[in-house]
Amino acid sequence: MTTSLSLQRLSWDQRRKLTGVLFVLPTVLFVVVFFIIPLLMTFGMSFYDWPLFGDHTFVGLQNYTDLAKDRQFLKSIDFTARYTLMITPPIFVLGFILASLVRHNIPGISIFRTIFFMPVVIGLGVSSLLWVWLLNDQVGIINKIMLDLGIVEKAQLFMARPDSAMAVIIISVIWKTVGFTMILLLAGLQAIPDELYESADVDGAGYFQKLRFITLPLMRRTIALALILSVIGSVLSFDQFYIMTGGGPRNSTISVVYWIFNNSFTYFKMGYGAAMSIVLLVVLVLLSAVQFYLLRDNT
Amino acid sequence: MTTNIQPNTNVVFSATDQSQQQARRRRNRLFLAMRYAVLIVLALLFLFPIVWSFLNSIKPPAEALAVPPTYLPTTIVLDNYMELTTFGRIGVVQHVGNSAFVALLTVVGTIVLSTLGGYGFARFEFRGKNIMFIMVLSTLMIPFQSILIPLFVMLSKVNLHNSLFGLALVYITFQLPFGIFLMRNSFLAVPKEIEESALLDGCTSLSVLYRMMLRLVLPGIVTVAIYAFINSWNEFLAALIFMTDQNNFTLPIFLTNVRSGLYGIIDWGALQAGVIVSIIPSLVIFLLLQRYYMNGLMGGAVKS
Structure with a gap:
C-alpha cells in the first residue's frame, strides 16, 4: 500500500518521468547485461590466462605480446585483409551495374529487383552449404557444366588450392550479398533529380561524363556507406570459410574471426581469444568512425 | 500500334527530322530490348543456385549422389x-x-x-x-x-x-x-x-x-x-x-x-x-x- 500511496503523491510530471524510465528500462538492462558487461569482460579477460575449466590467472600483457609472435594470427590478418580487398571492388561494381540496370521503372522491373535481392535474406551459413555442393568436384553441377562445355578437361577441386578456394568463395559471397549493395545504391541513384541528366543531355554529355560529373559526386555518401558496410562484413567473415574450406588448405583460409573462434572454443584459450577480440574491436571501431566521418552532415 | 503520321499538326517536320526521330525511337527500343536481355540473363544466373539446389533435393537419394551429377531429376520424389x-x-x-x-x-x-x-x-x-x-x-x-x-x-x-x-x-x-x-x-x-x-x-x-x-x-x-x-x-x-x-x-x-x-x-x-x-x-x-x-x-x- 505504501508504494501506491507514494505514487499517488507524485506530481503528474514526476510520474511521466518515472513511466518513461520504466518503458526504456528493459531495453537498457538487456544492453547492459548482454552487451556492455561482456564488452568490459572481453577487455578484462584479455589480461588473463583463462581456460574453460580451472582457475584463471592474471598474466598482464602476456596475451598481447604472444599475439605479435603468433604466426597464424598474422597470417589470418593478412588473409582477411586480402579477402576484403579482393571482394569489395567486385561487389561494389556489380552492385552499381545492377542498380543502374533496375533503376528505371520499366515493366516487370520489380521482379528483377526482387530476384537480385533474394539471396540477401538467405543466411550466409546456408548459402555456403548450398555453394559447397554446387562447387564439389564429384557431385557439383558447376564442374559438370564446365566439363560438358569443354572449359575444363577434368573436374576441379576448387577448395584444394588457396587461390581457387578464395576465388570461388568470393563468387559465392558476391551472389549472396551484392543485392544489398544494389538496393543501397539504387536508393542513391533514385534520389538524383532527373532534370540534372536532362540538362546534361541537352549539353550533349555522354554516359561517362554524366557518371563522373553528376552520378558519382551526388552519390558520395551512399557510395561511402555501401563500401564501408561491405568492408565491415568482410573483415568479420567466418561462416563461409568454416563451412566451405574448414580453414584449409594448410590453414590458408583462416580469417581473424575464425582464428579467434579456434583459440577460444577449440583450444579453450579464452583469455588469448579475448585479446584478439580487442584487436578486432579496435579495427572495427576505427572503421565505424570512418563511416560516421564520411556520413557526417555537411549541411 | 500508333503511326507517326500526324496530319493536323501545325509543325511541318522536314524529312530529315522525321527520319532522325524514327532512328532515335528505334535506337531506344533496341536499348530497351538489350536491357531486358541482360536483365534476364542475370536473373537466371541469380536463380541458378537456388533452383538447382531445389532440383537436387527432389531427386531420388541415389541419383543425388551420382558422379557425374544429372542436370534434371529423372523422377521426382521427396525421399531426401x-x-x-x-x-x-x-x-x-x-x-x-x-x-x-x-x-x-x-x-x-x-x-x-x-x-x-x-x-x-x-x-x-x-x-x-x-x-x-x-x-x-x-x-x-x-x-x-x-x-x-x-x-x-x-x-x-x-x-x-x-x-x-x-x-x-x-x-x-x-x-x-x-x-x-x-x-x-x-x-x-x-x-x-x-x-x-x-x-x-x-x-x-x-x-x-x-x-x-x-x-x-x-x-x-x-x-x-x-x-x-x-x-x-x-x-x-x-x-x-x-x-x-x-x-x-x-x-x-x-x-x-x-x-x-x-x-x-x-x-x-x-x-x-x-x-x-x-x-x-x-x-x-x-x-x-x-x-x-x-x-x-x-x-x-x-x-x-
Whole structure:
C-alpha cells in the first residue's frame, strides 16, 4: 500500500518521468547485461590466462605480446585483409551495374529487383552449404557444366588450392550479398533529380561524363556507406570459410574471426581469444568512425 | 500500334527530322530490348543456385549422389526430405523446431522491448535519456563477434550456455539497437495530439500505448519483427558456439554436421533438402512483406 500511496503523491510530471524510465528500462538492462558487461569482460579477460575449466590467472600483457609472435594470427590478418580487398571492388561494381540496370521503372522491373535481392535474406551459413555442393568436384553441377562445355578437361577441386578456394568463395559471397549493395545504391541513384541528366543531355554529355560529373559526386555518401558496410562484413567473415574450406588448405583460409573462434572454443584459450577480440574491436571501431566521418552532415 | 503520321499538326517536320526521330525511337527500343536481355540473363544466373539446389533435393537419394551429377531429376520424389527427418540421432524436425523456437522468442522479445523502449525514448523526458539512447545505438559500432567469449562464460555460469532460451536472449540484444531506432522514429512520426487528450482523460501511458499507438506504429513493428526473424533464423556463429548439445542444434548447425559427414557419408541430397527447408521461411516472409523489409533497410541504413 505504501508504494501506491507514494505514487499517488507524485506530481503528474514526476510520474511521466518515472513511466518513461520504466518503458526504456528493459531495453537498457538487456544492453547492459548482454552487451556492455561482456564488452568490459572481453577487455578484462584479455589480461588473463583463462581456460574453460580451472582457475584463471592474471598474466598482464602476456596475451598481447604472444599475439605479435603468433604466426597464424598474422597470417589470418593478412588473409582477411586480402579477402576484403579482393571482394569489395567486385561487389561494389556489380552492385552499381545492377542498380543502374533496375533503376528505371520499366515493366516487370520489380521482379528483377526482387530476384537480385533474394539471396540477401538467405543466411550466409546456408548459402555456403548450398555453394559447397554446387562447387564439389564429384557431385557439383558447376564442374559438370564446365566439363560438358569443354572449359575444363577434368573436374576441379576448387577448395584444394588457396587461390581457387578464395576465388570461388568470393563468387559465392558476391551472389549472396551484392543485392544489398544494389538496393543501397539504387536508393542513391533514385534520389538524383532527373532534370540534372536532362540538362546534361541537352549539353550533349555522354554516359561517362554524366557518371563522373553528376552520378558519382551526388552519390558520395551512399557510395561511402555501401563500401564501408561491405568492408565491415568482410573483415568479420567466418561462416563461409568454416563451412566451405574448414580453414584449409594448410590453414590458408583462416580469417581473424575464425582464428579467434579456434583459440577460444577449440583450444579453450579464452583469455588469448579475448585479446584478439580487442584487436578486432579496435579495427572495427576505427572503421565505424570512418563511416560516421564520411556520413557526417555537411549541411 | 500508333503511326507517326500526324496530319493536323501545325509543325511541318522536314524529312530529315522525321527520319532522325524514327532512328532515335528505334535506337531506344533496341536499348530497351538489350536491357531486358541482360536483365534476364542475370536473373537466371541469380536463380541458378537456388533452383538447382531445389532440383537436387527432389531427386531420388541415389541419383543425388551420382558422379557425374544429372542436370534434371529423372523422377521426382521427396525421399531426401524424408531421409532428413531421421538424420543423425534426432532428425531435422527437432532442429527446425529449435530454430523456430529461438526465432519466435527473439521476435516476441524484440517487439516487446523495442516498442516499450521506442515509446519511452520518443515521448518521455527523463534524466539520462540521451545517454541511454546513445548507449543502445552505439552497440551497433561494436561487432558482436568480439563479445562472444565473455557471453559464453557468463551464460555458462547461469547454465544458459547450452539453452535455446539463452541463445534467444543474446539474439534479442543484438536486434535491439535497430529495433529501438526504428520504433522511436515510428512513434515520433505520430502526432502528439492523438495521445494527449487520452492522457488528460486519465488513461495510463501503458493503455494509451496499447489501445491507440500500437495500431499506428504497426508497420514499424512488422519491420522489426521481420528482421528479428530472418537474422535469428539464419544466425550461425553464436549458435555454433553456445549450443554444445546436439539436441539443441539450430538448423544451420545441424546441416553443417550433415555436410561434414558427422552422421556418416555426406548425403548431398539430404543436405540440399535441408538447405531448401532453411531457405523457405526467410524467402516467403521476404516475398510477402517486401515493402516492410525495404522500409527497414532505408530507415535503418540510408538515413542513419
